[in-house]
Every structure is written in C-alpha cells, then in structure tokens.
Amino acid sequence: MSLQNPVFIPGPTNMPESLRRACDMPTIDHRSDLFKDILHPARDGVKRVLKSAVAEVFVFPSTGTGGWETAITNTLTPGDTVLAARNGMFSQKWIDMCQRHGLTVEIIETPWGEGIPTARFEEILTADTAHKIKAVLATHNETATGVRSDIAGVRRAMDAAKHPALLFVDGVSSIGSMPFEFDGWKIDVAVTGSQKGFMLPAGLGIAAFSPKAMAAVETGGLPRTYFDIRDMVKGYAINGYPYTPAVGLLNGLKTASEMLMEEGLDNVFARHTRIATGVRAAVQAWGLQLCAIRPDLYSDTVSAIRTPEGFDAGRIVSHASKRYGVAFGAGLGQVAGKVFRIGHLGSLTDVLMLSGLATAEMAMADLGLDIRLGSGVAAAQEVYRRTAAPVALAAE
Amino acid sequence: MSLQNPVFIPGPTNMPESLRRACDMPTIDHRSDLFKDILHPARDGVKRVLKSAVAEVFVFPSTGTGGWETAITNTLTPGDTVLAARNGMFSQKWIDMCQRHGLTVEIIETPWGEGIPTARFEEILTADTAHKIKAVLATHNETATGVRSDIAGVRRAMDAAKHPALLFVDGVSSIGSMPFEFDGWKIDVAVTGSQKGFMLPAGLGIAAFSPKAMAAVETGGLPRTYFDIRDMVKGYAINGYPYTPAVGLLNGLKTASEMLMEEGLDNVFARHTRIATGVRAAVQAWGLQLCAIRPDLYSDTVSAIRTPEGFDAGRIVSHASKRYGVAFGAGLGQVAGKVFRIGHLGSLTDVLMLSGLATAEMAMADLGLDIRLGSGVAAAQEVYRRTAAPVALAAE
Amino acid sequence: MSLQNPVFIPGPTNMPESLRRACDMPTIDHRSDLFKDILHPARDGVKRVLKSAVAEVFVFPSTGTGGWETAITNTLTPGDTVLAARNGMFSQKWIDMCQRHGLTVEIIETPWGEGIPTARFEEILTADTAHKIKAVLATHNETATGVRSDIAGVRRAMDAAKHPALLFVDGVSSIGSMPFEFDGWKIDVAVTGSQKGFMLPAGLGIAAFSPKAMAAVETGGLPRTYFDIRDMVKGYAINGYPYTPAVGLLNGLKTASEMLMEEGLDNVFARHTRIATGVRAAVQAWGLQLCAIRPDLYSDTVSAIRTPEGFDAGRIVSHASKRYGVAFGAGLGQVAGKVFRIGHLGSLTDVLMLSGLATAEMAMADLGLDIRLGSGVAAAQEVYRRTAAPVALAAE
C-alpha cells in the first residue's frame, strides 16, 4: 500500500508535518525545566480546545480507552450504577469496561444510526430518586455509525431530572473537530486521545475532570496505579510525572493545540463541516444512504455509508486498499458488512477529499455497484467550489 | 497555500519520504571512507538509470542548467558550431547559453508543439561535409510544451549523414521517467538534474559523458573551474571532490537510483505512461487540446494543455493556487497564456492524480470555461480502473 | 539548555537517528496488512532480546509502570501475598502498586546500595510451606542506586525452596543493555519500557509472560480493561489491537530489536560494560564512591555516585544543567541529595561519555568539591584506549 496517499479512516488522521516534527524530539531530561514548558502548555491547550476554564486535564501515555479507564477507576466504586445508551461499537465497549470493573450499567438499547435518547434518559433519571445512578456515560460521536449525539440535550435531561450524577463524555472523535463545550455542557469527565482532532500519532489518553469529578476522586475509586490521577496531580505540581512521560507526544499536543487556536476553533469546525458536506453530497449522488438516520445526527468527522442489501460493504474497504492503496474504515459490530466508513477529520483538504471520493467510486464500480464514475466527485466539487475561500478573480 | 496537497508542476516532483530522509543526513566528513560509499554508488546508479555501460557520470552541486554548462565548456571551443532545434523554452535557453559562450548555433526553428525535425537534421548534417558542426543539441522532452522528441531518430540522422558531431541530450525531464538509452542511442553527453525523475530536491546537476566526449575534453574546452570535469575525474579517483560535495543530495541520488532499479525501469516507465494516459483522457473529455500536436510526441511526464482562444491560461494556474492550494505549471515563452501544464512525473499515484484533475476542473469552471465537473475525472478513472494492478476479487 | 549535548540520565536514552525515523511514520491504517508486518516482528524482536523461546510479549501504549500493572492485574487476586525486597526507589514503587491493588507484600528491607538478598528469599520461601506467596518481585537493575541484582540467584532460591510462586522481574533498565535470560532464569513475567535499552522515546510498556503466567491469567486477576492481556491475545490473533496502537513506536521497537540483534546481544552488553568501566574508573580517580557497595552489584547502565557528607549532590545535577546544558540524574528517595547519577545506557559512545565526565568534573569543581580537572577523564581515557576496537596502525 502506498504511503503517499492520504488515509480516510476515522482516526488516526493524516498528520501535518509540523506535528510530526513536534513529536519527533531529541531526548530531553523530563525532570529538567525544559519539560515544564511542554507539560503545562499542553494541558492548557487542551483546556482551551475544550472551552473550559475549570477542567483539570490529565494526559497519560495511553489511548482514549485508557482515558475511559481513568474516568471510571478514579471516581466510581464497585457496585455503582451508571447509565448509558448502546448505539454503536464504542458505546458498547465503554459499557463492557464498566461491567468488567464491577459497575452496574443501566443500558438503553438504541438503534445503531440513532443518537442518545435524551428523553428516555430524562425519564430514567427522574425515576431514579434514590440517585443510584452515579454517572451518565455519553458517546458524543459514535465513530462506528457516524452519529453525533446531543450532549447539551443529555445535560438538559439531567438538569430537568435534577439528578446529581456525573456526566462522562467520550469525545474521542469529536474534540478538536466539532463543537464541544466542557463548561457549557457542565461535563464532569471528557475523554479523548491524541490521534483524532489533535492530528497526532496514537499514544496519549486525555481525560479532563471538572471540580465535581475531582471531588469524587477523594471519596471513591477502584484499585488503580497507572491511571491514578492523584499521582498525576502530585507530579504536575512539581512539573513532573509519576513515571516517564511521553515527552514528544506531549510536545505535539502543545503544538496541536496552538495550531487549532491559531486557526480558530470556529474555523476548524467550519472546515470539518465543509469537507463533510462534500462527502455527504457525494453519497447522495451515488444514491446511497448514511447510517445516521437524520441530518441533525450527521457527524462531521466520519460518514458511515450503507451499501445495498446483500452486498458486503467490507469488500469496498479491502478492494480500495489492495487495488488503489487507499484506506477507508470497515463497518464494526452490528453494522459490519453493512457500511463502509470515510473518515474526514483532522488534517485534510477538499482537494485530497476528492481523491478519496474518486477512489471510492472506482472501488464500488469495480465491485459491480451501480455507481456512475465522477458523479460523487462532481457533487462534492460543487460544494467545495461554492464554499472555498473567495478569491478576487480580477486580482489574480 | 497548503503544503499537504501534492504539486502538479513538471518538477520538482513530489518527494517520497524515503528520499527526503536520504538527503537529510547528519554531517559526515566528506574526506572519510563514509563518503566513498555514497559517491560511487550514486554515480553507478545514474549509469544504470541511463542504461549505459560506458558513461562517466559527473554530479555537481548545481542544477540541470549547470549540467548544460558542463557539457559545453568541457568539450567545445569558442567559434565551434552546434546544431539545435528551437521548439520550446528549454531548447531556447540552451541555445542562448551556447551563444553566450561564443559558439555559433545553427538554429532550426520548429513549431512549439512539434518535435525535433530529424529529417531536417539529416539534411543539414549531410550538407556539412566540412564537419563544422561539432555538436548536435537535442532536448529529449520539452518541458514547456510536453513534447517528447525522437532521440533515436536524431542518432539515425547523424549516422545516415555519417557525421562525427557529438550528440548532447537534455534529458532533464525524461531521464528516470521515460525510456532513455545512453548507449543504445550513442549519446555523448546526457544532462539532467536531481529534481525530476530522481524525485529529489533541486541542487544537483548531472552530466554523463561517453568515451568520445571524454576524449573531446582533452583537446578542447572553454575557461572553466567549477564545472571542470578534469578536476572531478581527479577527485573521484581518490574518492573525493574538488570542493565540498553536497553529501546529502548525493546520498539521495544513490537511494533514488536504488528505488528506481528495484521497481524496475520498465515498470517505472509504464507507471508514468499509465498516469499520463489518464490525464490525456481527461483533457479529451474536457474538449481541450494538448500543445503536442501528435500522439507520438506526447510526453509522459508533463502535459501542456491549450485553453480556448482569448482565455488567459495563466489564470487557471493562479486561481488553482490561490483558491485550492494546488500548483500547476504556467505556460512559458511563446505559449505563455496559451497553455497550462500538469506535471505528472516522479512520485505520484493515480489517486492523487485524480485530485489534481478534479482541481483543474473546479478552477476552469470557476473561471467560466465550459467544463462539466467530474468529466475529466471520470475519463481518468476509467483509465486507472482498467490498468490498475489486478486484484483477485474473490480473494479479498 | 542545549539540545545538542547528549543526555546522561538513566533513561530515556539518547536515540539513534534511525530509531527516531522508525518512530516518525506517516499514518497508516492499523487495520490493514501494513500493521501486521510491524506488530509481529516487534513482538518477536523483544522475544529474541529476552532470549526466550516461550514468552508471549505484550506491548501497551504505556510505560514500564503500565507493564508492572499488567503483570499484577492479570495474574493476582486481592489478598494474594507477594515477596519483594525494598532496596531502592523503583522496588519501592512496585511494592506500593501491589498494596494499592489489595495485595499483601512481604517486604524485605534491604540497604539501598545492596542487591536482592537471595539467601533471605530462600529462607522465606522455604518457610512458606502453605504457598501463600503467589509471586516473587525482583528488580533486576535498581535505577535509583545503580545496583544489579542476581536474578539467577533469585531463581535458584525459589528452586531450592521448591516454591511454585511466579517470578516477576522488573528489567526496565537492564533489558537490552545487560545480560537477561527470560528462559534461562525461568522468569514468569518480565517488564520493561521502550525508553531504555531499546533506545526509543517513552510510550510503550512491555510485558512478557511465560506459559505458567499465561495459565495464571485464566484463573485469576484483578479488574482491568486497558491492560487486559486477554483482549491483547484476541487482538494479536487477528493482527490487531483492542484499541488504537502506537504504530510508530511499535515500528521503532521492531527496528530497535533488529539493531540489537544485528550488533549481537553479547556485543551490546560488552559495549555497555566498556562505557561503564570508564565511568567507574573516573569515579575512582575523583576519590568518590559508588552507591553500589560491591563490584558484583555494579550496574552497567547507571552509576549512582555518592558525594561527600554534607554536600547536596542535587546541586551537581542542577548546576550541570544550568551552566553546561548537560543532564545527569538526581538521587531519589532515601539517597536524594546523597548521590548523583550518570546514565550510560543505550545509544552512547566512549567519546561522548568523556564529554559527560568532563562536565561532571567542571560542575563538581565549580561547586567547591576537591576534584582535579581532567583526572576522571584521563582514567576513563585509559580504559577506552585499552578497550577500543583494535586498528592495525601500520595500515592507517
């Protein structure tokens, strides 16, 4: 497979060269002053991307999954109940983790392609007058289905129910790419990784804790050492880590945050919407459907595309990889074989997205699907032409 | 302008990461044994790419233009006559260089878009019974017009005329990308640079000398020091250089040659033909004409595309750059404003070429040309689908 | 602080450029075939470095501390007893982790500077006829004190006691730098990280399990998800990971293993011994003592050097950093302020080690210690001259 083509998986994303260089540092002494000028700006940068004034940000040599484990093991106690909707592979995995750690999960089965049922959450929370539910788990962007849920709505449900549970949000494939309001949505723990909106290699698990979540750390928790944020708090206080930090990746995180803030978060989000809109126009031109069942659920970071009944969608992924050297995402879990996914987050241009769409067309046509070559590309071109930064033609 | 998009200029090309790394070396002592294991394999690698058993290869920190100056100043004497066709900007520049160095150039004016007129060459050479013409200059691939000339035909003309002139070939935008036979075509000096078929940064001028050309060095030449191959010969004999060599670029040249030979020259040429064929299919779908006036002249490394009468082709280049961050080549000299150029040489995939074609479509449509979006892309997709390495679909 | 000077901390080490490049990969699809050609060779490479035919190697985006947590949470059950000597900061930390996870630790207090008391271990294990002790924890190389313990001796003690406990070895600062025999010493879990003998950035926790340890996974274990090797086993079986892998670091691990095997493990170990011997000669020339109390305990990866009574050794570290831009290691825990540490593992030459020794001399002299400039350097020079690869002087 050619390493020259961009990838169109829903993370890790294509990486800007500046971020690869930020990560590729020579060895420094992580106990020297050099490190503190990486550590604190990196943490502050994440706070800014989260739009939070209050969050404590913790960064582990790990992944988003480690971020989830950080959330759970630092605040909850075996036997605690948590509430979660199961509407995709990643919400499913988080539920499984809770169960392994001895938590009781009240699971709301939700169609894959649908978002978190906030009204149902409100009913359940309202009914939970004993406040047995200690935390609400919400997957902001289901990477498996390309569905963005309404976290503000989840918060409204909790508020309407006057429920004191903690709100945990999986923002792995949304933070840094789609609007996310840690303070505005009164999130208690937000979790992400380095390899999505931050456009870095995988290797960092990031967890941001609200003051309320920090208080829960004092009173609860499961056995833990590696993900123990009490050790992190002590380490950060003296500009260090409880173990050897991944200095290069932290430097990348610092630099990535700076890049995002320099572009402006609103511009970053608009850029993602623009690229995604082109992809969705192509899907429509192909006569196919998204897995996400309503426009308000459409993710701006990944599109899961349903293929015709009886056709194994995984063949598109395999064929595009083998014949054209281009990586798309396969369907996972319930939608395995039914969807293929185009990742369109992070470092990506309209021009490169068109190469991805053109490749998808070739692969589908090769496999006998009734796709007119150039049709999706043309639909996306129309979107990109209309929305490109205007140039004064006279001045060219 | 985004640095993430590939470039579609006719050189410097997109660079494989492995070659960037080969060039980006730490400092070594160029008088140590480390250097000889770079120098000689680099020179041998060029020989293999030239398909030559006899050439002496000289590499200067310089460019192709320096290679031309090397050819001229090492073999010719003021007052000597050379024969050349003027059918594009680069043949024009070489003619100008000869004139500046006191040579008499017998110029055959040739339409831009046409190749070297070998029959006319044969007439002139046959008529030159006094052998006043000391060298025949031939631009293999006119980068300005996308025209590939018939060097074997030039040689046949010389042989038919039984003329002893040296044959100098500008292979800057052909060597390493299109069939080139140093020995087979009995070339005396071939010239290229690092930034085209070798896919390296600009910075090396490469000149290969036949034994006959080496003999001419003994007897003639203009004042020269920097490009004096006699110093190079002495330097190479003791594994060194007459001045500080560009070690990293030489290491890149060594590695690039290895890459080309590993892929197999025939495969490299076929890959260029395949990508170029897709571009030409797109041009046809757009209803436009190439500058090259006949299929046998079509270059596999660059396509110069004529735009409709009265339209300034340069606007496409400027607009694509400003609005989409994609670089195409502008028209030069006689065809300035009349053509724009798509470079498709070096490190490039079918998939990325489609992004270039899609961008050209958007730019032309934006500027009011009657181009149906997706039309050129579809035509190229058909070519690329048909010619992609076959994959056993059942096995996927 | 200059980034040009090498570091002399006991890890992360100076990194060979080839390993930085191996890590600095463009994004690939970790679900494609490209990944399996990184994953399996990386795991196999670790096995070879461990001299094991039987180990199952697991690699987590994490650190050595995560490797420890992997060892414990996958095999032990709350209430289990483990045996460990406390003779430095890192053995102390491991003991603390066990206690946090609800294990009972039988701690053998041991002077810092001494190794694991194998005779005492044998007594305790022999007395434990009920086999309450489920695991013996052994820190091979105490990075805090520069003490190498006798793991073969620990194994002999266990065998003499006919005790069935698992043997867990912390090889973080020994594996890949000093002789280590996973199979020969019948180790059950060996733990290391990427940033020491493998000369990579921090970010990987590595744990190797014997068949006996794998069997323990079936029957026991603490709550875990991120470090659950059952998920890893399933993932590896289909060439994947249970979450997003740190592809670049894994590629680095593969490459590092190849480098070590190409040099030959015995040569790697001899190189470390040679560099360390020079350092120890310098310490002697300075009239100072190592923290390690006997030559058989001397570590070849780090030397902890006692400074005179009443002098704060930490000042050397701080001063060398601020005034000369060179990083040494400070004393930790019980020996904080009493020792400073010179790391001499991983990618390092005799020549660069001399610059470190010269810097230590300047720093100590600046701070008023009675050190003759050049004295330690001269002692190390004698060692390095005597032991350098011989060169036939006549042939130069």
Place this chain on the structure above:
Amino acid sequence: MSLQNPVFIPGPTNMPESLRRACDMPTIDHRSDLFKDILHPARDGVKRVLKSAVAEVFVFPSTGTGGWETAITNTLTPGDTVLAARNGMFSQKWIDMCQRHGLTVEIIETPWGEGIPTARFEEILTADTAHKIKAVLATHNETATGVRSDIAGVRRAMDAAKHPALLFVDGVSSIGSMPFEFDGWKIDVAVTGSQKGFMLPAGLGIAAFSPKAMAAVETGGLPRTYFDIRDMVKGYAINGYPYTPAVGLLNGLKTASEMLMEEGLDNVFARHTRIATGVRAAVQAWGLQLCAIRPDLYSDTVSAIRTPEGFDAGRIVSHASKRYGVAFGAGLGQVAGKVFRIGHLGSLTDVLMLSGLATAEMAMADLGLDIRLGSGVAAAQEVYRRTAAPVALAAE
C-alpha cells in the same frame, strides 16, 4: 564510523536540528508566492550577517568555489591582473581559478601560517600607477592553516595607495563565525558557502556584490551562464530564479540568518572565540604549536596544529576516525602531514569540544606522541569554567 559523535572538521559543521528541518522541506512550487517569502528573507539575512546596507546578495545552487567563479566571471576580463597572497591551500586554489580564466595573477608568496602581508600589498598597489590591477583577492580565514588575515588592513593598504581595484574577500570559513564588515571594510565581493558559519549542508554558493562591483558587471566579464548575476538580478526582480532554485537550502539560509541574528552576531563571535580559546589552551598544554605564527592571526573557526618533526600528522586524523569514530581535518598542500586541524565553528558546545579534545589526546597517545591524557582537556575545562554564563549558585 559512528554518526552520533560530532565532527571536528573545519566545515561542513555540525548542524542544529532546526536547520536540518528548515532544509528538509516538502516540494513547493518555486514559481508561487511561497517562494518569495523564502528567497528575499534569505538574501536579506545574509546582508545582515555581512553587516551591509548596500550589498546585493546572490545565492547559487553551488559551493563557495562557485561563489569565487561568480566573483571573477562577472567582473573581470581575460588579461586583467589581480593581486593575491598565497599563504595556504584556499588562496592557492583561488589563484589557480583566476589563471584558468585567463587572468594574470600577481602572486605574493607568503609563509603558510602567516597572514596577508598588507604592507607589501600597499607597496605593490602604490607602484601600480597604471591601475593594471583590477582586483585584490583576500582570503579572510585560511582554512588550511587556521590563519585569520587582516581585511581591514588590506582595505587600508588599498586606500593608502589610492588604488581603485575591487576588493574580493573569501569569507567562506569566517562569515557568520568571526567579525566581518562588508560595508566597514568596503568590500566589493564577499564569497561564502552554506556549510560553515550558516551551519547548513553544502550546496549553496553565496556572493555579495557592492554597488561598485555591480557596475563592473555592466562593463566586463567572462563567458558565463550558470553564474551570470545578470540573470539572477532579473529573476529576483520577479521573485524567481533563472533555473530551479534549491528551495530547501534557501529556507535553511533564511532560518540560519534568523538564528544568528536572534543570538546576536557579537554573541555568536564571542561563542566562537570562547570555544577556540579552550582549544588553544589544550594545544599549549600538549606542548604543541599552532600553524598560525602569532596570536593576532589565530582563527576562531579552525586550529591547525603542528605535530613534532618526523611525525605524520595525517595519522592522527586517520586513527581518530578509525578507532574512535571522530573526524578531524588533515593538513593540506604544503602542510600536509605536518598539521592536523580541529574545526570549531558553527553549531558546537564547550561540552562537545571537550570530547573532541579528549579524542585527540587518545589518538596522539595511541600513536606514541608524548601527550599526558587529560592535560588538554583540563586546560580547556579551565577556560570553559571561567567563561561559562554565570549561574547564581545560591539560586540553584
């Protein structure tokens, strides 16, 4: 030979990682606006380093030798006379180039180790009432002998003689490392390369022309194309080049100039003096002599060190390379076998310099010279301790 050790050759120097990265750029369109933001700042940066308000700076894909050829071929005419002292290999090479180009060189033979004889120059220039001498050639820093000549003195000699000749200065191994006053010394052409004070890879020849030299271009000159500054002038005026520029190296030149100006030229020069002073203290401690015969001639970028009569100094270079993987410079020309050279320019720290001195000691001792190990190191340590940036010890 290890690539981890620094080099101690008098150029190319060790390169800061930031400059390697500046050079290692992805391909951009050199005809786009991106290029002008590299080209002009690079040229302006050189002007600032030259302390000139008037110089026109020209940069060729070439080397310092190409810079010399640029100076000569753009301003002089065959038959012109130039004045030059021959006091080392590089002045010799420049003289040879002039002769090859048909110039008459009035050569002042000068002992190797001595500087330019300014009094003798004044006599000759005063006697040249016909102004047959068109240019005075002065090698500022003879890299072969480690001798810095007095360019201000040469200018005073010319002024005293009221002679209108052009003043050409070879500043290859001085510019950017030692005080250099293009305007203050009324230099007409200054020449350097990228691989010395600018700490870049070799590959750029740099020539700065005064208005007077620019005027000479109008009226004289030898045949030239590649090095024709008239083409460069035209190219720069439209933000371009007459041929493909070495974009990455130019970006490196821009960045290097910024680095030098940010540090402050006076600080850069003081840093070179400091490192050099340590080297000279070591030479004295070894009981050896510099080739430069008086302190006012001592170069701060390279020290040529005489070895005892009857000892082949080249063996030190060869032995240090083979046995310790460290590169020093060999003697050249008249002083071949009599001196070895330590380069101490560009990116280098006191700490790394000590490793070079320690290596030289080992090599000399190995070869039987009467050198006490550690003696030179200690002498240099004294210098470096005394002159290091002060640190408030109390505050550490």
